[in-house]
Amino acid sequence: MTVTALRSSVITFHQDPFLVDPANSYRYLEDALVVMADGKIVSVDPYSDAGADAVVDAVGTRVPITHYPDSLICAGFIDCHVHYPQTQMIGAFGEQLLEWLNKYTFIAEQQFADKSHADRVSRVFLRELLRAGTTTAAVYCTVHPESVDALFEESERFNTRMIAGKVLMDRHAPDALLDTAERGYDESKALLEKWHGRGRQLYCITPRFAASSTDDQLAAAGRLWKEHPGTYMQTHLAENTGEIEWVRDLFPQRSSYLDVYDHAGLTGPRAIFGHAVHMDEVDFACCHRTGSALAHCPTSNLFLGSGLFKMTQAKQTARPVRVGIGSDIGAGTSFSTLHTLNEAYKVSQMAHGRLTAAHAFYLATRGGAEALYLQDSLGSVAPGYDADLVVLDLAPTPLIAFRMGFTQDILEKLFVLMTLGDDRAVRATYVAGVPVYDSARDEPFRYAAEPSALAPSPQTERYPGIPG
Ligand SMILES: [Zn+2]
Numbered sequence: 001m002t003v004t005a006l007r008s009s010v011i012t013f014h015q016d017p018f019l020v021d022p023a024n025s026y027r028y029l030e031d032a033l034v035v036m037a038d039g040k041i042v043s044v045d046p047y048s049d050a051g052a053d054a055v056v057d058a059v060g061t062r063v064p065i066t067h068y069p070d071s072l073i074c075a076g077f078i079d080c081h082v083h084y085p086q087t088q089m090i091g092a093f094g095e096q097l098l099e100w101l102n103k104y105t106f107i108a109e110q111q112f113a114d115k116s117h118a119d120r121v122s123r124v125f126l127r128e129l130l131r132a133g134t135t136t137a138a139v140y141c142t143v144h145p146e147s148v149d150a151l152f153e154e155s156e157r158f159n160t161r162m163i164a165g166k167v168l169m170d171r172h173a174p175d176a177l178l179d180t181a182e183r184g185y186d187e188s189k190a191l192l193e194k195w196h197g198r199g200r201q202l203y204c205i206t207p208r209f210a211a212s213s214t215d216d217q218l219a220a221a222g223r224l225w226k227e228h229p230g231t232y233m234q235t236h237l238a239e240n241t242g243e244i245e246w247v248r249d250l251f252p253q254r255s256s257y258l259d260v261y262d263h264a265g266l267t268g269p270r271a272i273f274g275h276a277v278h279m280d281e282v283d284f285a286c287c288h289r290t291g292s293a294l295a296h297c298p299t300s301n302l303f304l305g306s307g308l309f310k311m312t313q314a315k316q317t318a319r320p321v322r323v324g325i326g327s328d329i330g331a332g333t334s335f336s337t338l339h340t341l342n343e344a345y346k347v348s349q350m351a352h353g354r355l356t357a358a359h360a361f362y363l364a365t366r367g368g369a370e371a372l373y374l375q376d377s378l379g380s381v382a383p384g385y386d387a388d389l390v391v392l393d394l395a396p397t398p399l400i401a402f403r404m405g406f407t408q409d410i411l412e413k414l415f416v417l418m419t420l421g422d423d424r425a426v427r428a429t430y431v432a433g434v435p436v437y438d439s440a441r442d443e444p445f446r447y448a449a450e451p452s453a454l455a456p457s458p459q460t461e462r463y464p465g466i467p468g
Pocket of ligand 1: 081082083236274328
């Protein structure tokens with residue numbers, strides 16, 4: 001039994017601050033002892049044993065306490081919408097969604113027919129997630145089955161809980177990126193049987209969006225999802241006005257964009273709809289009724305000029321919808337969840353909402369877990385939960401250190417951190433109790449499966465040199 005003990009301050013959410021008084025939604029301990037064993041959190045208590053520098057495990061072994069002063073332990077961040085193949089094309093200039101797909105995305109994704117390329121990008125992608133404190137993500141691969149293997153293989157080495165799948169597209173993309181309804185079904189099924197529930201990996205059936213799949217393909221995706229309870233479904237919804245008009249033209253018989261998916265059996269628990277910027281009351285009510293979740297991707301929505309997500313309407317107490325936060329790399333501009341929360345706050349301001357630090361950090365942790373129906377194992381720092389944690393440095397830059405000196409309470413500190421912070425604020429990331437990323441180590445990344453094995457990192461090899 002491997003026991004690990006950490007001392008720091010802790011914040012964790014146990015209720016949804018959109019639905020209860022935010023002051024009652026979280027637990028904060030200014031000086032806490034977090035004990036983990038065999039990948040789970042065993043206890044989270046006030047650190048009261050003045051001066052103790054070790055705990056004793058069940059068989060009497062003395063386990064040293066790792067102390068993180070001026071830091072805050074939080075559940076590992078959850079990214080509900082991200083495209084790993086687009087890591088190589090973040091910051092592609094000047095287009096809205098449909099032009100951006102044709103000009104940049106569909107070019108980049110063709111390279112993933114080459115497994116060694118997919119391996120290389122997976123390595124960079126997982127490291128960037130961990131450097132950002134993100135321990136779980138819902139990930140789009142490409143149409144190539146090899147791209148899914150590459151991502152899950154690397155995730156398995158870090159023991160991260162990833163939800164991912166092969167993109168389904170049988171029209172309106174270059175030939176090299178198209179499958180067919182039947183081939184997409186067969187390949188997804190084989191990948192699902194190989195990866196879903198293997199270690200911590202979970203499979204997600206992934207039609208890219210309504211315009212790139214025929215009725216047949218959407219129906220086949222719905223059938224596959226229904227045949228495999230517990231698997232996920234992710235796609236894009238109502239992101240951009242040009243896209244919405246196109247979907248309306250392609251599916252004139254459907255009452256809305258969301259109705260296209262609902263009709264194909266693609267709404268329900270474990271359905272994750274990316275963006276959902278242009279939604280009306282009927283759409284939100286459908287998401288609430290079916291238990292479907294939305295992934296709010298503020299940096300992407302601003303970057304592509306898509307629009308402003310209606311958080312207040314989505315989370316209406318009479319019919320709340322499950323909402324998580326997504327980076328949407330590579331239309332999104334940062335892996336950092338702190339940066340994403342910063343932009344979510346601004347989107348909320350523009351949309352006449354008010355996203356407090358409690359709301360924001362809930363969305364990035366427990367809210368994401370609820371969106372993914374994993375709230376019983378992820379998203380909280382509490383006994384019995386998976387030991388996926390991020391240790392945030394509360395003074396990562398001279399400016400933040402200075403600014404923190406003028407704060408009164410933890411929510412003020414969190415708000416400063418999400419406004420000014422980025423990956424420099426991530427001191428360490430624990431996955432199932434193992435510090436797979438530690439910014440202070442010479443070699444910051446370490447695979448979980450073999451804790452002694454160093455993972456190639458930019459410090460020694462630089463990203464372009466990561467072997468395939
Ligand atoms: Zn996306």
